[in-house]
Amino acid sequence: MSDAQTWSKEGYTYRMLQIHSSEATSLSLNFGKFTLAxxxxxxxxxxEKNMLVGPITPKENNNTSKFAIAPLRGSGIIVLIKEN
Structure with missing residues (x-):
């Protein structure tokens, strides 16, 4: 998440990445290398913050390191990772 915003609060580190596609009506994510700490x-x-997937936890880590998110309505999505 090299373009992500990062901040710390109350002992946690947060990383947030916003993804936009101006003509899209929905967006999904497919991770080719997925491993949560x-x-x-x-x-x-x-x-619009009216559709949410999560919390996604390290239990979703698998031997293929792949993970996918179903489409969310709209032209933008936000990925937020919380670590301690």
Whole structure:
């Protein structure tokens, strides 16, 4: 998440990445290399914040390192990772 905003609060580190596609009516994510750190949580929501996927936890890590998120309505999504 090299373009992500990062901040710390109350002992947690947060990383947030916004993804936009101006003509899109929905967006999904397919991770080719997916591994969450121990105790990390990931949330994915649309720009309107009326659709949420999460918390996604390290339990979703698998031997293929792949993970996918179903389409969320709108032209933008936000990925938020919380770690301690």
């Amino acid at each position: 121990d105790k990390a949580e990931m949330y994915v929501f649309n720009d």
